[in-house]
Amino acid sequence: MPTAEVIAAGIGCTPDIEVSSDATTPGTAEPDVVPACVRTPVAGTRSKARQEERSVRRLTLMRNAEAFDRERLGYRLVKRAFDIVFSACVIAAAIVPSAMLCAAIAIESPGCPLYRQKRVGRIGADGRPREFTMWKFRSMVKDADKMKDALLAENEVEGPMFKMRDDPRVTRIGRFIRRHSIDEFPQFLNVLLGDMSVVGPRPPLPREVAQYDDWAMQRLAVKPGLTGPWQVGGRSDVDFDDMVRLDLGYIARRGVMTDLKLILQTVAVVFTGKGAA
DSSP states (O other): OOOOOOOOOOTTOOTTOEEEEEEEOTTOSSEEEEEOOOOOSSOSOHHHHHHHHHHHHHHHHHHHHHHHHHTOHHHHHHHHHHHHHHHHHHHHHHHHHHHHHHHHHHHHSOSOSEEEEEEEEEEOTTSOEEEEEEEEEOOBOTTGGGGGGGGGGGOOSSSSOOOOTTOTTBOHHHHHHHHTTGGGTTHHHHHHHTSOEEESOOOOOHHHHTTOOHHHHGGGSSOOEEEOHHHHTTGGGSOHHHHHHHHHHHHHHOOHHHHHHHHHHHHHHHHHOTTOO
């Protein structure tokens, strides 16, 4: 019986690679080992290649968006100066009320009254989004994040975002401070540190960003904010796609007067609690 032939051709062949054939030499149990010159010029799978192509396309988009935001240098300097002064004044004025609220939260639900969470901020100079630690007053029971997977089927918002109007994890105090956005006040510390701005798109969770398409990724082109068009445009009454449209509209027309208008509209929303979950 003739020995099986293996013909291998490739770029930069390495003669020391061996390939086993399915044929066996009569009288032996071992298959023939045929020296072959084999080298695969492209590795991986079709899905991996598509994923890498998507990653390159997204990185290019983010770099373009980052360059677009850097063109507004004068506006960014004015905005940063306002963020520092405004956040410092709010923090100074809110120290005593915040201490009282922390005590009330701890009495109703044992645990730290402050809640920290990893969020995704704006993209960096390399075109990649940056993560930071965001602070809030705790409005849910302790270890609420561990209970979230069991509630995903109750999500009331389409897309990579979770909202539930009657979330059982929310405490009584939590419902009040969420309705009036008081739970967001510790983020003025994030504003003072430069992680956030007073006005801008809300910072998403890393797991949400992992589900973003190229269109949604554009909302990360600017620094995230405490308030923005989504907060004054309906909050929990707005679905994910509408939120992205509002954010992209803000990014396109952002300016000092736009920011001041959104801040004034936010004050009204805080007092009325309109659109809160």
